[in-house]
Amino acid sequence: MLKDFSVQSLFMGCLTAFVGFASSFAVVLHGLQAVGATDAQAASGLTALSIAMGICAIVLSLTTRLPISIAWSTPGAALLASAGMIEGGFPTAVGAFLVCAVLIVIAGLFRPLGRAVASIPAPLANAMLAGVLIGLCFAPVKAIAFNPLFGLPIVLAWIAVGAFRRLWAVPAALAAFALVLAFGVHVPDGALASLEGSLLPRVEFVMPVFTVAALVSIALPLFIVTMASQNIPGIAVLKVNHYNPKPGPLFAATGLFSILSAPFGGHAVNLAAITAAMCAGQDAHADPSRRYWAAVVAGIAYIVLGLLAGAVTAFVGLAPPILIEAVAGLALVAAFSGSAMAAFQHAETREAAAITFLVTASGVSFAGISGAFWGLLAGGLMMLLQKFVQMTKR
Template sequence: MLKDLSIQSLFMGVLTAFVGFASSFAVVLQGLKGVGATDFEAASGVMALSVSMGLCAVVLSVWTRLPVSIAWSTPGAALLVSAGIPEGGFPVAVGAFLVCAVLIVVAGLFRPFGRAVAAIPAPLANAMLSGVILGLCFAPFKAIGSLPALALPIVVAWAVVAAFKRLWAVPAALAVFVVVMIFGVDLPEGAMAQWAASLAPPVEFVMPAFTPASLISIALPLFIVTMASQNIPGIAVLKVNGYDPAPGPLFAVTGVFSLLSAPFGGHAVNLAAITAAMCAGEDAHPDPKKRYWAAIIAGIGYVIFGLAAGAVTGFVSLAPPILIEAVAGLALIGAFSGSAVAAFKDVETREAAAVTFLLTASGVSFAGISGAFWGLIGGGMILVLLRVARARA
């Protein structure tokens, strides 16, 4: 097995870990705080997710000898931002994370259930995702309005780098964010000492609690978004690159690692899509049978980044919240544009997708259940009515 390791795979694995962590950890941080996590609980969640997805990538890649890349659910984290703090606080959200993990395991082991998830109309799933992301995508431009001297350099760096190398755009924005923090933000007295105290890996066990409202407004939409936007596309990326894995076992294992991370604040881990293309492509190794090492190295990198989550999140917590939201919003602009195009591409489902998008983006909630669920229900009803009307015609 070691004979398959190459410098090319090593470099691509390190690059994958850096891009995967740096491009979206701000979204995850905001998502966990959005459902009531304290700074330390959010740091613990980031740590648990990063370590879990790293170990999961190593286990699956060694087991299958395929470049199986793992990521945290970035769309799921964006969903949490808009879900709001549930009644009962973060422990209730953690209970929803556990239920979501169980659903992912069931989807992988029980084929009819997995097929039912895959049967959710793609335009509605994409419309729900774009509606969830929309609010956070406004943040970079709101930040320019409120803190132009700090936010404008971050947005400009993202735009310039994206024009030439899209994959590096968010890491570039993050680098400028660090520079802005060091030279442009007046830190309160004792802030650096407080940051130094946060260098140890953050571990916070959260006793889960369960409510019907949180299961419907958090667990179910989180499960749907994770499956539709991450797991299923992750399988597609592997197939495009000439691999043909059995999806069920991969889904089930990601669900198990999600279960392990949930009590420490992690919302979900899943198959990667964007970084999967990095590890499964020719840049990782000329021989497709040896590319699995890139995913293994990336997994080791995620574990290392996870152990440093306290330092990362401690530094970020010193920034004005709007700047953190701005970086998170920049990380989601690509996902928003892709999901919006996919949602409204088909003329026959456009009205149903529009209802799903608008209901979700409106942020309305009924009976303590967030708009993401009602958006999916409303769009589904419109889709059924349209199909009945067309069949009768």
Template sequence: MFKDFSLQALFMGCLTAFVGFASSFAVVLQGLKAVGATDFEAASGLMALSVSMGLCAIVLSVATRLPVSIAWSTPGAALLATTGVIEGGFPAAVGAFIICAAFIIIAGLFKPLGRAVASIPAPLANAMLSGVIIGLCFAPIKAIGFNPALGLPIILAWIVVGAFKRLFAVPAALVAFVLVMIFGVDIPAGAFDALAQSLTPPMEWVTPSFSLHAVVSIALPLFIVTMASQNIPGIAVLKVNHYDPQPGPLFATTGFFSILSAPFGGHAVNLAAITAAMCAGEDAHPDPRRRYWAAIIGGVGYIILGLLAGVVTAFVALAPPILIQAVAGLALVGAFSGSAVAAFKEPETREAAAITFLVTASGLSFAGISGAFWGLLGGGLMMALQRAVVAIRARSLK
């Protein structure tokens, strides 16, 4: 095993961990706080997720000798950001995280359920995702309206760096955010002492509570988004790079590590999609059989970054909320554009996708159930009706 290690894999693994963490940790913090987590509980959740996905990546990559990259569910965090606090508060959300993780394990071990998730029409899944994300994607523009001197540098850094190297666009926005915080925001006296005290890894146990409301509002949409937008594409990335993974055990393992992180505030870990391409591609090593070391090193990097989650969260808490939302929104622009294109690509499913998108994006909450569920249900009914009409017309022409 150690003979397969290379400096090339070391570099790519470190880059993977940095990009994966820096590009979307703001989305995770925003999502956890939106469903009722305190600053310390959000920091605990961020740490739990980062450590869990690091350990999961190491375990799977060592066991399979494949470059299995793991990430937290960024679309899932965006979903949480639009859901808001449900009845029962954050403990109920944590209960929903555990149920979602159990669903993922079952989907991996019970093939019919896995096939059922895979059979959800891609246009509807993508429309739901784009509807969930669009709210945060408005945040960069709102940040300019809030204070151009603070919002513009973040957006300009993202635009300029992204024009040369798209991969570094969000980290550049994050660096601009840090500089704006240092030079443009009045930081209270004693804040840096508080940052020093937050070097201790944050960890807070949240006793979960369970309710049907939490299952329908959080667990089911989170499960669908995580499977459709992360786990299934993650398998596809590995296959594109000429690997032949067994999806079931990989899904079940991510579900197991999600359960471990949930009581500490983590919502879900899953197969990576974007960073998976970094570890599975030629940049990790010319020899495909040695690329798994990039995923292992990436896992180690996630663990280290997770242990620093307290400092990250304490620093972010000093910023006006709209600025961190702006960074989160910029991190989701690529996901929004990709999901929107996929949702409306096919003319025959465009109306059903539009219904799913509009209902989800509206933020509608009926009977305490979030718009993501109703959007998927409405689009599914529209698609079923259209197919029934086509079938009736076909029979009438015979």
């Protein structure tokens, strides 16, 4: 096993973890805080997720000898941001996280449920995801309107670096955010000194509360988004790189680690989709049988980054919230454009996808249930109606 280790895999694993963490931790923090988490609880969730996905990646990669990359559900965090706080606050959200995790385990072990998720029409799933993401994607523009001297450097860094190296665009925006915070934002006296107390990792247990509203508003949409936009594409990335693992056990494992992280504020752990290509591709090693070490190293790096989550959260908290929302929005632009294009690609499902997108993007809740669920339901009914009309014409 150690003979398979290489410097190339070491570098790619560290790069994978840095890109994965830096490009989306802002989305996770914003999502957790949107459903009622305090700064301490959001930092705890970030720590729990990082450690859980790090250990999960190490265990799965070493046992299968395949480059199994693990990530948190970035689209799921964006879903939380759009859902907002529901009655009962963060404990009800944590209850929904646990239900979602159990559903992921069942989807891995019980094939009919996995097939049912896979059978959700792709245009509707993508339209729901696009509707969830669009609100956060407005944040960079709002940040510029809030203060051009603060917002413009973040956006321009993303554009300039992304034009040459797309992978580094969001880390560049994050670096610009740090510079704006350091040299532009007024930081109260003693605030930086207080960061020293945040260097020690802390996790905060949250007793879950289970409600029907949280089940329908958060758990079910989070499960669908995580499976449709993370777990299933994660398997596809592995297959593209000529790896053929059994999906069920991998799904169940991510669900198990999601269960372990949920009481500490973690919303969902899943197979990586974007960063998976980094560990599974040729850049990780010329020999495909040795690339699993890149995923192992990435897992170790995620654990280290997770232990620093308290300091990261405290540092981010010194800035106006719209600035970190801008970084989060820039991190989701590619995901939004991809999901929107997939949603409206086919003319025959375009109207149903549009309804799903509009209802979800409206952010309006009915009966305490978020728009993501109603959007998927409305689009599904429209699709069924169209099929019924077509059948009657024959």
